[in-house]
Amino acid sequence: MGLEKLLAPVLSAFWDEPESWTLETYRRHQGYDGMRKALALPPDDVIAYVKDAGLRGRGGAGFPTGMKWQFIPQGDGKPHYLVVNADESEPGTCKDIPLLYANPHSLIEGMVIACHAIRSSHAFIYLRGETVPVLRRLHEAVREAYEAGYLGTAEQRGKLGLGELPPLDITVHAGAGAYICGEETALLDSLEGRRGQPRLRPPFPAVAGLYACPTVVNNVESIASVPAIFQRGKEWFRSMGSEKSPGFTLYSLSGHVARPGQYEAPLGITLRQLLDISGGMRPGHRLKFWTPGGSSTPILTDQHLDVPLDYEGVGAAGSMLGTKALQCFDETTCVVRAVTRWTEFYAHESCGKCTPCREGTFWLVQLLRDIEAGKGKESDLDKLNDIADNINGKSFCALGDGAASPIFSSLQYFREEYEQHITGKGCPFDPARATLWADGPTTSHLEVNA
Template sequence: MTVTAEELNEAGPEKILAPVLSATWDTPDSWTLDVYRAHGGYRALGKALAMAPDDVIAYVKESGLRGRGGAGFPTGMKWQFIPQGDGKPHYLVVNADESEPGTCKDIPLLFANPHALIEGIVIACHAIRSNHAFIYLRGEVVPVLRRLQSAVAEAYAAGYLGKGALGAGGDLEITVHAGAGAYICGEETALLDSLEGRRGQPRLRPPFPAIAGLYACPTVVNNVESIASVPAIIDRGKEWFRSMGSEKSPGFTLYSLSGHVARPGQYEAPLGVTLRELLDLSGGMRPGHQLKFWTPGGSSTPLLTEEHLDVPLDYEGVGAAGSMLGTKALQCFDETTCVVRAVTRWTEFYAHESCGKCTPCREGTYWLVQLMRDIEAGKGLLSDIDKIADIADNINGKSFCALGDGAASPIFSSLKYFRDEYEQHITGRGCPFDPAKSTAWADDDTSAHLEVNA
């Protein structure tokens, strides 16, 4: 089912969703080539190969597709940066190292519909004149790795990959690479270093990957959802794509709804939908509880509160509210959650995952953890609140990559909205919240808890 912007205005909650990538997820054997082709798969590929590479880039650019990996950079413009006639190999690298806390869209997409990515890869490689693509997948997700390898093998057997895949004389190879599970490898230049066999650490830029990326050759690095969205755009048209979403953030996307909600999961809808609408679809917060705070794009984006329920979930709307859309990982927490405890856990994650290359991030995240643990345990001083804000300020915008910014975001935003809760931990000498009641389905009445889950 696809929904235009006009239809959305007249629709009830059940009409908000616009499943495109997820349309066949519940179809038996949805990951196979036969099922994918039965639903129009690889139809867009023929149309794209009949177009000149530059025309494909222009078409994707005119569609308004923006990167779905976090920054929202225009996909067609990224392809356009690749120099032509340079005599060097060009590479496409798909970033499938999904590791942002709260984000769970690319892995389900690869598990249920891997051929959408493969078709998108062939089209993208035709556009940027590449003969070799790499998929950098998170190594822990072994079932997804096996299913993706099986789908690639099917595509080779069917002639969509290999010799002549890009037309006469145009060969295309895909390499599926399993990473070792480092959050930092989600950063594109650290991913490239890891792919080349080195320790995953961010590179100094410039030069940017479009000029000197993988093996010092021009490289495009795109998110899984970004590339998987391309076939639908080519097949159904850029006007169809722009009919959804907003003017500056057109199209459909996957929202990952998790936390204290009745029905967490993937909700594919046009950009600009609100959290209130998605909560209506998912049954709201867990019974008997109300929303306290939430993240619009994973834990590295500034958290928002109940007053932001009607903020349009597109790049401009969330930005105007003081946060970032990021990976559209909507983590929802109810009133039983201790903000200090949640931010402490996130900070511990970033300190653990810091690659240690730059001083602000390496030292700053370490000291943030020490102070946050003291505050959570009621051992801190009121002056520590200003101290963590100062340390976060010394990390934000001053570290080698965005990991430092991500570590600082929960600190800044939680102090903005919940400073009194930090003070309460210190003056009350401990956390006023019961950790047992912050779990997904913990209630005072055990029988009611069992009835809800029955």
């Protein structure tokens, strides 16, 4: 065992079993036991239980899940909706898709509990449309849930023997592959059939969300974590992690590491520990920089190997835990090249609704391309910082903040490398060694947007 004792497989406990995605396999691992306990409680007690457990949203911001549910007004006479955000698009982030592929029933069970809590009779899963195998798995899992009586009319759900239950439907919706639809209000517009663009808030989705009705929007992992809390108890959940960031979570380790993959562990584990478990960086190389939560979070360096990977620890280090997408880059990687590629992604995915993001990301790309090609000027570095500052906190949604993050942090830690590109008239890295863009098997180690 050794270092692997640090891990806490819950959602990923049986991913490696044959047909792990089926209802039969899920039930064999106490599937839907947590749902039975939750449905025996009044809705308000379910919300209070999740709040007491301390579950925080696993989609990036870390907002308390139970508190989000509590915002839904009651007795308003309107339909209430649950929307699960499965539009996983952040560069480097790859936790929700494998979870849905290997264990979709954990999400469905969590949705049944959440719908009971917020008094909803219709829930939606908004899935990134390119992931067709996952879409098929989800459709099959929903079909199995209807057949078993977990979903359907009041009569169909009567099979469960849990008394009179209201009807409950789940709709699986495949998006068209837009990063902006990961923003919750843009997702709602897309779900309604409109162009996916962020909405002006207030009103917030809890008051006027899908079809102008009270709506909860949660990440896949947030909802999939709920059944285990009811099955094993809130004290068990709080026994992991830290006081303000309790529980287990999935860390997506990718890049120049020996064994990339999903590592499920308590919040607060460090990158050093995860690298020890995964075999470290690839042989003969050392860590240069890494992202704690995908490319939209400020990068960190090898000085931050012992930062606790929870919301407070990473925040104190000057970054964000985000989606826990730990992209690790070794010394062969050109920082300017990496930041340029990320910024090209944000410029391409900007919806164009607000000027700071639409214009700012475009100009950032032009400057970065010039610097990378050895055509930049010393004044361009201050210009980069100034443009990023005019995007950060001034755009309509968090996409602009995400685009500015790698600019600020890379200039903070690697300004000398930018200067080398300017004074040396080009990239100081040998293209044969810089595997970020080299052809061959080494490119598969990186999950930076192409």
